[in-house]
């Protein structure tokens with residue numbers, strides 16, 4: 001049986017074990033810089049035994065943000081990110097920066113252009129909440145500019161001390177807006193077939209890899225499938241994975257689902273739609289969550305390892321390192337994925353619930369996460385305290401409760 005506690009090498013980086021904390025937006029950022037809460041949180045996750053933690057959802061530019069208060073790796077924020085990296089390294093873990101561009105998935109009003117850019121023009125489904133009704137198709141020049149922004153952000157991540165970058169290509173953000181036929185209607189060489197749709201994301205991968213690949217591991221998070229009518233299938237997911245492998249990805253993290261069409265598939269369980277609607281001020285935003293609720297299959301029930309069947313198909317088709325993600329809640333689940341040939345497992349909610357989880361698995365192989373996949377942590381993300389598990393008082397460090405209560409919003413130095 002595979003040993004989940006054995007080291008794994010990803011590009012130039014070796015992790016002490018096979019557990020990776022997934023990018024799960026902490027919402028502990030102010031003025032685009034990490035807060036002390038973020039330092040404490042990732043320090044606690046590292047102390048909890050993880051091989052590598054991931055700092056979620058760092059935008060490659062101000063226009064690449066989804067949220068007003070979202071991290072951006074620029075000259076001013078590098079020392080603050082370094083504080084998070086130092087806290088993680090002090091506990092013996094590695095740290096990855098998830099880097100992203102929102103495309104048209106923008107929930108704030110500070111865009112520098114009247115219309116958000118995306119793979120294709122059309123109705124701006126997220127922008128309507130902000131009074132932006134249409135999005136525009138990216139030009140080739142803009143694609144080159146965004147590629148450079150990903151490269152520059154990866155360079156700054158290296159400068160800040162990150163061991164890895166994970167390029168976000170899933171869930172409906174800009175690079176996924178190219179990969180998915182739901183949002184890519186282009187007529188040029190970047191649209192049409194699955195090979196064409198992944199061309200721009202693969203260019204980004206190759207450029208980032210060339211710039212930082214000798215110093216950092218370069219990962220991509222990509223959709224196995226969109227699980228929505230007319231969306232990317234697993235067969236097309238294999239095409240995507242092969243293209244990213246050819247572009248030099250050190251590891252692919254396999255996910256599924258889209259924020260608008262099939263958010264339930266990201267989590268494998270229904271969302272607390274009513275809670276989420278309540279957290280929004282605008283009528284359109286409230287309506288959006290009602291639509292998401294209506295789109296969720298009525299029979300949907302959480303099951304552990306809910307993406308394993310689809311992920312196995314990609315495992316059989318590519319040679320590059322793959323990380324299994326989706327409902328890992330026990331050591332047994334992790335070992336099943338490793339025995340199937342995955343090189344690591346990635347966890348989000350189980351670690352939001354309990355940052356000590358990996359140490360608990362080591363102490364007691366039968367230990368099972370107490371996460372019930374209710375997704376109320378996702379609703380909490382929109383509150384002033386940032387992401388936490390409403391089921392528990394934080395079991396690790398009582399100080400985190402204070403931080404989660406939003407009392408401490410002090411920049412790292």
Ligand SMILES: Cc1cc2nc3c(=O)[nH]c(=O)nc-3n(C[C@H](O)[C@H](O)[C@H](O)COP(=O)(O)O)c2cc1C
Nearest residue numbers: 022023024025056057326327347348349377378387
């Ligand atoms: C509160 C919360 C925030 C999340 N934010 C992000 C994010 O910023 N980037 C991302 O790629 N996925 C995000 N996700 C999705 C997770 O990374 C992961 O794909 C999903 O939760 C399934 O993994 P799990 O079953 O281990 O929770 C988030 C999940 C949660 C619960």
